[in-house]
Every structure is written in structure tokens, then in C-alpha cells.
Amino acid sequence: MPTRATRGLTVTAALSALLAASALAYAGEGDPPAGSCSSVDICVGAGTDGKGGGSGSSSGRTPSGNGRSGAKDQKCTLVDGTEIECAPGYNPDDHCFYELMDPQPEKGPGHTDMNGTEAVGPGAFYMQDCIVNDVGGILWLANPPATVLPDPAVLAQQALDNMTLLGADIGSSPAPGKPGLVGIPVWLWTNEAATTWGPNSATATVPGLSVTATAHVTKITYAMGDGGTVTCTTAGTPYQKSYGGTASPDCGYRYTKVSTDKPGGKFTITATSSWEVTWQASTGETGVLPVETRQSTTTARVGELQVVN
16 A cells, blocks of 8 residues: 555656556547646746856855755545645545646547546646545546645745855955955955845745745855954945045955965955745745855955065
């Protein structure tokens, strides 16, 4: 007897197999639809893609844990009494899983499902998978099945997993290739983009529920390479020549030692960006996912002004 432990996440594969096997059962004209998104896997609307750039290097998404932060334990009971971990699309009334087909097969007079039901009037085609007795196929339903919805936090995490969140695209003055001096103001900033500062959003959906996750940076902590740090709660102000020798109004630093004893004669500056991720569900529920961090680096060459008598 298959259980959720051995088959749970294979429901997607089962649905895919059923989609192929049900081609003969679909009596409509043309080929059966392929590539439909399984509600068991959760359909995810992509977030903003991004590419590293600017000074320093940026790291992309690093998976953390099992990707299910804040998820509630949901249990479903099969027809034989077996208790399984529920997946989206499970209908407790008939102990089957349902996937809203996307794209939808052609409907209307002459187009039928696996039971010969004509696809006319209000309704939609679903893939049905009953894992206890291995029945299922393409089904026309006038009303959506009463399926179990996942915890919105699970969908929020799925949406987050589809985003590109990077470390700061660091700008600095003096620039990495230019020498600076002890005591002279150093300006720091990140070139703002959805992938380096935010906001960055993505939406994950299953039938009956959608969740939009939005990420933005709340702070960047710069480890300056000399043992000192500075934390900036803004993106920083890009330096302009007209500012002269003034200090940055919101994100700056002053070195008190030279970098001559460091590799390459330069300090390595490591920027750690803290991304806050909030989510909003179509049910009105809201929440916050654990903070995500990303890192990027740049360098600073610092010398000492020599006075000649």
C-alpha cells in the first residue's frame, strides 16, 4: 500500500503519467495538452531575474533548510485509513488529488472527459489521481473540487525560492582601483535594483489560493577589512566630485590604518545584505519569512599621507 512517505511527492509524476495515459480517454479534437503545471508542485510566477555586476561579486539564491519555513503540518486520511502528509489538490471527500489543467483542453459539444461527460456549460478540466486504487485521468467538473489548501507560508516560500536576490552591487569612493588615505572619508553605496535592494516580488498559486511574497533590503553591514564595520539602513549616496572631501550623509567610513600588510596591499570589504520577506495571501492572511542574507565584496587600498620637510 503506497503512503505519502513513499509516494507523496511523486503525485506530480503520477499526474504527468496520467496526462499521457489519458490522451486516449480525451475524445476532443487535436492532441491532448501537455506541460500543465501540477498543483502538487505549486505553480509559481517568476520574480525578477538578475545578474551580478558593478564592483565586487554578488551571490545568488542559496537554498536554506527544507524551504518550508512556517509551514503547518497538514494530514489527510486516505480511503483505507492511511494518514498521509497532505499536498495541494487533495480532496478529502473522495481521497483523490486534483490538478486544474493549464492550458485547458478544448471544450464544447463533442468534447468529453474520460467518463464520456460532455464539456459543455460552466466548468473546467482537471487531472484526477486517486493514489489508493490508481484510478484517474482527465475529468470535466462543473464546480471546482473541495481540495485542501496548503499553508500560505509554504506558497510564500515557493515564491521566494523563485526570486533572484543578490548581494549589494557595491559602489565606493575612493573606487577599488584608486588609493585612499587614512582619515579620509570613504563613501559606500549599492546601485539600486530589484535584485540588489528591492522591492522584488513573486507569486505562487494553487487552485483557490495565491500568495505574493515581497523582499526588500532593510540593512547592509559592511565589514571593512580592518576589523571595523558600518551598518547602513539606506542604499547609500553615490559620490559626486562636487561633494569634495565631505563625509557621506548616510553610509560612510574612515580608516585608521593602512592596508599595506594585507594581501595585494588592499582591504577586502564584505557587504552583507539583510532581505526582509513579507507575504500576502488572497485569503487576506499576511506573514513574514525568516530574513535572507546575501554577500558581495569589493576592495579598498589605503595609504598614509607622507609629509616631506
